[in-house]
Amino acid sequence: MAKELLVVGAGTGGLMLSNQVARQLAREIARGEVRVTLLGDRDEYLYQPGLLYIPFGRVQLQDLIRPVRDLLVPGVTFLHDRAERIDPETRTVTTRGGRRLTYDYLVLATGSHVDVAQVPGLAEGGHWFYTVDGALRLRETLARFSGGRVVIAAGLPHKCPVAPLEFTFLLDEWTRERGIRDKTEIVYAFPLGRAHSIESVADWAAAEFEKRGIRLETFFNLESVDPVKQEVTSLEGTTLGYDLLVVIPPHRGDTLARDSGLTGGDTWIPTDRHTLQVGPYDNIFAIGDATGLPVSKAGSVAHFQAEVLAANLVSLLTGGSPSHRYNGKAFCFIETGLDRATYITFDYTHPPQVTPPTRWVHLLKQAYNRIHWLNLKAVL
Ligand SMILES: Cc1cc2nc3c(=O)[nH]c(=O)nc-3n(C[C@H](O)[C@H](O)[C@H](O)COP(=O)(O)OP(=O)(O)OC[C@H]3O[C@@H](n4cnc5c(N)ncnc54)[C@H](O)[C@@H]3O)c2cc1C
Structure with a gap:
């Protein structure tokens, strides 16, 4: 047998x-x-x-x-x-x-998959890029975006621990490239008392936010969205107005x-x-x-x-x-803009250290995106 x-x-x-x-x-x-x-x-x-x-x-x-x-x-x-x-x-x-x-x-x-329905008002009032439909819809909205307040709100746990940060850095540089950064306020809202669940990454991200003029809103556990008033509210009772809301929705197995x-x-x-x-x-x-x-x-x-x-x-x-x-063991590339990236690697006993971003690491990530298929077939 x-x-x-x-x-x-x-x-x-x-x-x-x-x-x-x-x-x-x-x-x-x-x-x-x-x-x-x-x-x-x-x-x-x-x-x-x-x-x-x-x-x-x-x-x-x-x-x-x-x-x-x-x-x-x-x-x-x-x-x-x-x-x-x-x-x-x-x-x-x-x-x-x-x-x-x-x-x-x-x-x-x-x-795992995102569960948008878990947050009242999110489907009507928010955007996300964690699904095909969500990413395509956000592309259409961004193409029309000419400035305003963007709130990026992440829930925990979520896939790819650094994707919300990467999206924020890409948005920062993308609005600069389009000449609308001075008309755009970016707010990054996170459930914990810092910008990331891993302390060393949080410290690095907070310094990057400071340099780029991105506002950090801590202890923000997403509770509901009011699509008419364009407001997002946390369990902690904070309400943020927005012109564009990008959420990492709650995840489920x-x-x-x-x-x-x-x-x-x-x-x-x-x-x-x-x-x-x-x-x-x-x-x-x-x-x-x-x-x-x-x-x-x-x-x-x-x-x-x-x-x-x-x-x-x-x-x-x-x-x-x-x-x-x-x-x-875990490894994550982190896109820090349109042409630079860094990475972190860690395991149960060794926390990550973030090294300064380079163009070389960005190219490595782009290369991996193209050869990922070989990795699936156990060729690499
Ligand atoms: C926007 C975004 C950016 C990301 N960036 C990175 C990154 O840079 N680096 C990184 O390492 N990771 C990244 N990730 C995360 C990565 O894609 C996931 O962690 C990875 O795909 C998880 O692999 P998995 O096999 O556990 O699940 P999946 O790849 O999601 O596969 C699960 C499969 O199981 C199927 N399935 C579920 N239930 C059943 C069932 N009952 N019967 C049959 N089939 C079923 C599903 O349909 C799916 O096909 C990112 C994710 C997103 C959304």
Whole structure:
């Protein structure tokens, strides 16, 4: 009997993990000893980091999307269907399409998504760039923008810990380039008492804000938007008027794990910080945005976790035992304007230090945006 690996979610983590295992176990798969199945509710992959550039017209949407089937290495079977329920007792996953899939090892890579409806008035009065439709709509609005007060308000947790800062720096330079910076006030509102959840990044961002004349509004947990008065209000009772509101909406995990009784009511999946095991189940794992781990929700995190878990699954699928441990590693490029960038790298025990931005790092980020596809296929 073939050993079955079932991966749910054909996004960054799910693709990387499936491809890495299939590459390393190509012979076992060819001999029928191992099967790798990737189950995804979308048959197109979206490179989400590219959404940052859409509002500024720096990237076209078609450059961010590829069919999932083009991103698979031989040995991975892709099923376009949605997982609806996991039964750990019988080791089965049932799908919306009526499939009943069995597994020896299950990986949940179901990601996270924004929940705009959670903030009253936001859909009518605000903008965001975390979805395709949102980014395209913001591009149209920015094209007509001739100045006024822009409020950028981030919620926590959110994907890509630095994307709201990157958007703010891009907006600052974009309005300068268009000659409307002196008519534009930029306000950055953040839920904590500083500009970022990581202290060293917050200190660096606050100094950048000061230099660029960006106002920082702390302890601002978004509560509601009044689209008629053009005002946004926080749980703390602060109200800010705006001409343009750009929000990082609240995030949620997929309901699959919760509805299968794996999470204790939340949508974030309880995951071991080193082994990536889910709850008490030694054959169920989670990677990427879907976990409840205290790490950034970032593609790089999904990547580093996929590497660790793939190595452990290769052992398990061939009769060995897992020995690799995830150490909290994360890496983020930070665009600090239209032609400069920096980066941060950190793990559970080493906080990041921000180095001075350079054109070279910006070019590296642009290059990575173009070769990301190779990373998904485990070529890099
Ligand atoms: C604007 C923006 C900028 C970003 N910038 C960066 C950056 O610069 N660097 C960086 O590292 N990260 C960045 N990110 C974050 C990065 O894109 C995510 O962290 C990464 O995609 C997470 O990978 P994942 O595999 O966990 O989830 P995803 O890539 O979101 O994939 C999850 C997949 O699972 C599918 N799925 C969910 N539930 C089910 C189900 N029940 N059945 C079947 N399929 C299901 C979803 O449809 C989706 O296809 C950015 C994100 C955004 C939005």
